[in-house]
Amino acid sequence: MCTAPAEELVKQWESEQARLRQQVVEEDTEDWQRSPDFSGLERVGGVDLSFIKGDDVNACAQLVVLSYPDLELLYEDSHMVTLTAPYIAGFLAFRETPFLLEALQRLERNQPELLPQVVFVDGNGLFHYREFGLACHLGVLSGLPSVGVAKNLLQVQGVDKSEAHQSQIAALQKGGDSFPLTAASGKVLGKALRSSNKSSKPVYVSVGHKICLDTAVRLTHSCCRYRVPEPIRQADCRSREYLRIHFPAVDT
DNA sequence: GCGACAG
DNA sequence: ATCTTGTCGC
Numbered sequence A: 001m002c003t004a005p006a007e008e009l010v011k012q013w014e015s016e017q018a019r020l021r022q023q024v025v026e027e028d029t030e031d032w033q034r035s036p037d038f039s040g041l042e043r044v045g046g047v048d049l050s051f052i053k054g055d056d057v058n059a060c061a062q063l064v065v066l067s068y069p070d071l072e073l074l075y076e077d078s079h080m081v082t083l084t085a086p087y088i089a090g091f092l093a094f095r096e097t098p099f100l101l102e103a104l105q106r107l108e109r110n111q112p113e114l115l116p117q118v119v120f121v122d123g124n125g126l127f128h129y130r131e132f133g134l135a136c137h138l139g140v141l142s143g144l145p146s147v148g149v150a151k152n153l154l155q156v157q158g159v160d161k162s163e164a165h166q167s168q169i170a171a172l173q174k175g176g177d178s179f180p181l182t183a184a185s186g187k188v189l190g191k192a193l194r195s196s197n198k199s200s201k202p203v204y205v206s207v208g209h210k211i212c213l214d215t216a217v218r219l220t221h222s223c224c225r226y227r228v229p230e231p232i233r234q235a236d237c238r239s240r241e242y243l244r245i246h247f248p249a250v251d252t
Numbered sequence B: 001g002c003g004a005c006a007g
Numbered sequence C: 001a002t003c004t005t006g007t008c009g010c
Helices: A005-021 A092-110 A134-142 A163-170 A213-222 A230-246
Strands: A043-051 A058-067 A073-082 A118-122 A146-150 A178-182 A188-193 A203-209
Touching: A005 A092, A005 A134, A043 A092, A043 A230, A058 A092, A058 A230, A073 A092, A073 A230, A092 A134, A118 A134, A118 A230, A134 A146, A134 A203, A146 A213, A178 A203, A188 A213, A203 A213
Parallel strands: A043 A118, A118 A146
Antiparallel strands: A043 A058, A058 A073, A146 A203, A178 A188, A188 A203
């Protein structure tokens, strides 16, 4: 008769995900997405949150906007935030989205001409327990096209780190090679992508919003100087640097 | 008890 | 997410 506190919250979050899931657009909606070289694409965004060691409440929310195709910094925003929601696997968006959305809204208010035409998100999109990960959540709430890029495989909907999966990874010969992540239902939820020639460990790309999977994979590859696509990598580096400068480690 | 668990 | 520098290898 006693329901665990978190249990009620999870039920509420699940229904919120189901509601917003219906608003995801899994197809290309922009002209530049149809172009072979993405002509018309000039600005790509990246978001991330970095935490102070031993503190899971205070974080630096980061937004960067890079030029495309040169991937040079056009805009950067580092902002300290206080998180309220706990991290529960499958519900990352409820912890992080509000602050990432706020960063996009600050940009829209102050320099709308610099708004990115697509946002890369550190985490999954449709490749998710209920096909509504962080990248979908931020995409739907912002209305911007978004792509989810996870550094680790989420074992979900029948996708797992099997021998077959490992051999598919081994078969990725060069940057740009990929293979589908297929759910038990038969639906392709994402793709494992070898993002550069140098890194044999793939990244996991999935649709966030207003882009199709093949376009998302092709775009991700075209934004990779290293394993992690540059917009996310820059957001990660710069938010960590911000914490280093403003919250230096103390010698005890 | 053991493994999984985006960030 | 974070704990952690240098080091072995291509």
